[in-house]
Amino acid sequence: MYDVTRPEAELDPSEIKFAARKVQVFYGADQAIKDVDIDIQDKTVTSFIGPSGCGKSTFLRCLNRMNDTIDICRIEGEIKLDGQDIYARSVDPVQLRAKVGMVFQKPNPFPKSIYDNVAYGPKIHGMARKKADLDEVVETALRDAGLWGEVKDRLDTPGTGLSGGQQQRLCIARAVATRPEVLLMDEPCSALDPIATAQIEELIDKLRAQYSVVIVTHSMQQAGRISQKTAFFHLGNLVEYGDTDTIFTNPQDPRTESYITGRIG
Amino acid sequence: MNSQHIVSSFDQDLEGLQARLMKMGGQVETALGNAIKALETRDLELSQQVRQGDKAIDAMDEEIRAETARVLALRSPAAGDLRTVLSVMTISTHLERCGDYAKNIAKRTTVLVEASPINGTVPALRRMVRMVEAMLADALDAYIQRDAEKADDVRTRDLEVDQMYNTLFRSLLTHMMEDPRNITACMHLHFIAKNIERMGDHATSIAEQTIYLVTGEMPDEDRPKGDTTAYNAPDGEAI
Numbered sequence: 001m002y003d004v005t006r007p008e009a010e011l012d013p014s015e016i017k018f019a020a021r022k023v024q025v026f027y028g029a030d031q032a033i034k035d036v037d038i039d040i041q042d043k044t045v046t047s048f049i050g051p052s053g054c055g056k057s058t059f060l061r062c063l064n065r066m067n068d069t070i071d072i073c074r075i076e077g078e079i080k081l082d083g084q085d086i087y088a089r090s091v092d093p094v095q096l097r098a099k100v101g102m103v104f105q106k107p108n109p110f111p112k113s114i115y116d117n118v119a120y121g122p123k124i125h126g127m128a129r130k131k132a133d134l135d136e137v138v139e140t141a142l143r144d145a146g147l148w149g150e151v152k153d154r155l156d157t158p159g160t161g162l163s164g165g166q167q168q169r170l171c172i173a174r175a176v177a178t179r180p181e182v183l184l185m186d187e188p189c190s191a192l193d194p195i196a197t198a199q200i201e202e203l204i205d206k207l208r209a210q211y212s213v214v215i216v217t218h219s220m221q222q223a224g225r226i227s228q229k230t231a232f233f234h235l236g237n238l239v240e241y242g243d244t245d246t247i248f249t250n251p252q253d254p255r256t257e258s259y260i261t262g263r264i265g
Numbered sequence: 266m267n268s269q270h271i272v273s274s275f276d277q278d279l280e281g282l283q284a285r286l287m288k289m290g291g292q293v294e295t296a297l298g299n300a301i302k303a304l305e306t307r308d309l310e311l312s313q314q315v316r317q318g319d320k321a322i323d324a325m326d327e328e329i330r331a332e333t334a335r336v337l338a339l340r341s342p343a344a345g346d347l348r349t350v351l352s353v354m355t356i357s358t359h360l361e362r363c364g365d366y367a368k369n370i371a372k373r374t375t376v377l378v379e380a381s382p383i384n385g386t387v388p389a390l391r392r393m394v395r396m397v398e399a400m401l402a403d404a405l406d407a408y409i410q411r412d413a414e415k416a417d418d419v420r421t422r423d424l425e426v427d428q429m430y431n432t433l434f435r436s437l438l439t440h441m442m443e444d445p446r447n448i449t450a451c452m453h454l455h456f457i458a459k460n461i462e463r464m465g466d467h468a469t470s471i472a473e474q475t476i477y478l479v480t481g482e483m484p485d486e487d488r489p490k491g492d493t494t495a496y497n498a499p500d501g502e503a504i
Contacts, residue, residue, distance in 0.1 A: 221341055248343045250481030260343045262275065263268045 017042040017182060017212040018063060023077035025058050025067065032058045034236040036077075040229075045204060045213045047223035047244065050233035051259065056216050059233065060184050063214065064100035065093045081182070098125050101175035105187040107167030109159030109174075114151050117159040117170055118142060121178040137177055144210075145173035146203045165196025172203065176211070183207060185215040189222065201226050220260050224248050232256045278336050279346065282329065282353045283409065286360070289325040290405040293360045294398060296322065296367035297464065301394040303371060304457070305387055307378045315371035322364035329357040348481065352474040356408065359467040359474075363401070366460035373453040380450035383440050386433065390454070393429045393461045396422065400468035408475045416475035419468060420488050426465035427491025433458045434494045462492065 018040035025033035033055045040046050048056035058067065065086060067073040079086050086096055098121065109117050118138045121127075128134035138155070142148040147169040151162070159170050168188060175183055185204070189197040204213055204226050217223050223230050224244060231241040232255070240247065240256045251257045270276050296315050303312035333354045336342065342350050400419050407415035437451045437458070469488075476484045 220343060224343075249347060251344050257344045258268060261346045262270050262272060 015041050015043075017081065018214075019078075019080045019083075020059075020062075021078045023059070023062065023075070023079060025055070025062060025076075026074045027070070028072045032236055033062070036238045038231060038238055038241055040212060040214060042212050043208060043210075044229060045208050045215065045227040046229040046231065047227035048214065048216045048231050048233060049218075049220065049223050049259070050239075052218075054233040055236040056231075056233040057186055060186055060214060060216050063182070063184055064097050064102055066097075066102065068093055098178045099180050100182040100184060101178065101180035102184045102186070103168070103171050103175050103188045106191050107164060107171050109162070109167050109170050111158065111160055113156045114142075114159045114162070114170060115155040118173050118177045121174060125178055127178065141173040141177035142170075144176050144207070145169045146199060146206075147173055163196070165192050165199060168192060168196065168200060169203065172200070172207075176207070180211065182212045182214065185213065187216055187218060190218065197222070220248070232259060234259070275340055275346075278332075278340065279342075279349055282332055282336065282350065285325060285329055285332070286353050286356060287405060287409060289322060289329065289357065289360050290401065292318065292322050292325070293363045293367065294401055296364055297370075297394060297398060297401070300367045300370040300374070301391055304374045304377065305391060307374075309375060309378060312371040312374040316368050319364050319368035322361060326357050326361035326364075329353060333357075345478075348478045352408070352478045355474050356471050359470050363464045363467050366464050369460055370457050373457055377450060377453055380453075383437070383447060383450055383454060386437065386440075386451075386454050389429065389433050389436070390457060390461065393426060393433070393458065393465075396426050396429065397461055397465045397468060400426070400465055401471070404468045404471040404475065407472060408478070411475070411479050413476045413479040416472035416479075417484070419472035420484070423465050423469045423488070424491045426462055430458055430462040430492060431494055 016039045018038070020036055020038045020040075023033055023036040024031065036055075036059060048060060050056045061067045062075060062079060063081075063086075067075060075087065081096075081100065085091070110120065112120070115138055118141050119128075119134050122134060122137045128137050139148060139152075142151060147166060150166060151170075159167065162170060168191075172183075172188075189200050192200065201222065204215065207213055215223075215227065227244045229242070230244040230247040232239045232247065232251075232253070234255050240251060240253045242252075247256065248260060251260065257263075296318055299311055299318075300315045302308065303315060333350050336350050340346070400422055403415060404419045406412070407419065434455065437455050440447045441451045473484055476482075
């Protein structure tokens with residue numbers, strides 16, 4: 001008599017950044033992603049959660065064609081960014097990745113100065129003609145990443161000399177320097193201490209005003225703290241997708257419940 | 266959720282909380298039973314025992330509150346676990362209030378033993394208590410069995426308690442109008458009736474927490490309510 005089913009989280013078409021339909025991913029003969037349909041909302045933080053090997057990182061990497069670099073990887077189905085198929089022949093993956101930036105689990109600054117780390121993307125994408133323009137792009141990116149105040153007096157020192165949390169914010173600055181529309185983050189805090197984590201989380205919350213953020217995280221609390229939407233993946237399936245507060249208070253699928261409450265599934 | 270947590274001490278925490286809540290529920294049921302028995306048998310010693318016993322009920326509420334705070338802080342429960350912890354906290358508060366009502370009945374009994382009995386009133390109170398006792402027991406059973414249907418049944422039974430209270434209210438008004446010397450006793454008996462009626466409401470709230478725990482949603486507010494005495498004039502006419 002108590003109907004616990006609810007309609008799927010429905011989005012206004014104008015708010016949809018990514019629309020994925022019937023996405024399947026294979027590594028050789030192994031299927032990593034099975035028939036995933038998902039609409040990812042613009043100007044929103046979306047968390048992908050699920051046990052290791054569930055396909056969440058694989059799916060994240062499909063969103064900016066990072067899987068293209070893996071020879072045995074094959075992708076079927078359709079992923080549209082602002083209505084455009086990102087796997088269409090006419091799409092240049094390099095241009096796509098300028099629009100859809102990525103931050104990885106371990107901070108991976110280039111072995112260059114702080115300045116050059118951030119300036120690299122804008123340079124290769126021809127975003128700044130003059131040194132002064134480039135300076136401005138670098139400063140804006142470092143400010144967006146909440147790092148400017150800490151590094152403005154030592155921009156020419158190596159990026160690898162920063163602390164782990166600072167390095168990760170440098171990588172975020174590098175990712176936002178090309179003015180992307182979407183930021184993909186694959187466990188960006190897993191190598192950081194709680195304070196650096198809090199700084200990144202605060203940053204993600206601010207970035208939401210300008211970007212769509214999709215984040216893979218193993219921390220349930222982090223997903224709860226920073227995201228508005230949460231998607232739970234299990235064995236290559238998208239099991240449940242909805243508002244984060246619903247997923248964490250009243251998930252509809254027993255597999256989601258088992259996972260987020262730490263039970264043997 | 267039948268399966269166990271990977272971290273078994275989390276299961277122990279949740280089980281411990283619920284075991285304490287059930288123990289507290291048992292103490293409240295005993296307090297109510299003893300309070301009405303003390304009134305029926307004019308047993309001052311028993312009523313004193315009920316008043317003393319309320320301290321233990323209050324202490325259990327405090328303990329449960331501290332333990333839920335600890336579990337929330339240390340375990341960050343989610344989904345069904347979160348609802349379990351929240352419902353334990355809420356139900357504990359309802360039980361604590363029920364304990365206060367039982368204590369209040371016992372207090373008023375010390376005055377009533379000095380007064381002459383009002384015809385038919387105590388047996389009517391006893392019938393109300395029997396209803397409410399069953400509601401409390403069933404609400405707690407439904408909770409521990411995660412039985413939303415059973416909890417919903419408890420909700421519907423509150424109407425009957427309200428109606429018994431209305432009848433008693435009118436009868437007490439009549440007694441007071443017939444002979445002003447009855448007023449003191451009738452006032453106390455009325456408060457006792459109201460206490461029992463309120464305990465029915467708390468049992469209903471406990472049942473609603475069970476529905477929330479099982480389904481994730483609070484039931485609609487549209488359950489039938491029967492306490493109409495707020496609209497009654499002394500002549501028994503509705504205002």
